Amino acid sequence: MTEGVSAYSDLVRDHFENPRNAGEIADADAMGYETNPVCGDTMRLTLRLNGGRIVEARFQTSGCPAAIAASSICTEMIRGLSMAEAEALTKEDYASALGGLPPGKMHCSVLAADAVRAAAADYRQRASR
Ligand code: FES
Secondary structure, three states: OOOOHHHOOHHHHHHHHOOOOEOOOOOOOEEEEEEOOOOOOEEEEEEEEEOOEEEEEEEEEEOOHHHHHHHHHHHHHHOOOEHHHHHOOOHHHHHHHOOOOOHHHHHHHHHHHHHHHHHHHHHHHHHOO
């Protein structure tokens, strides 16, 4: 069930058509993989940290335009943050940074928020080893 791309804000279209930080970090310090429970779309997020701050974030998302745009803006928003600060960002934060999402698409930004939380959990687990 894909809505026409014209239903999206200019920012969503821009991030969908020109995704920032797509790809994967080799030897990442943290990785989060999430599946959207509503539709089954997936996001894999890899992070590099330095001094407790996220210095690089890359994503691979298989999903709708809203999910790809949210993944893209997520990688920009979390760069420079601590893991705790990044984890505190919500799906509403990503959606509003994109100029809003159509009502039926709000669930799509949850993928980015969940992938950040999964990466944070992975980071903590690696640190405790
Ligand atoms: Fe699956 Fe948007 S429809 S993330």
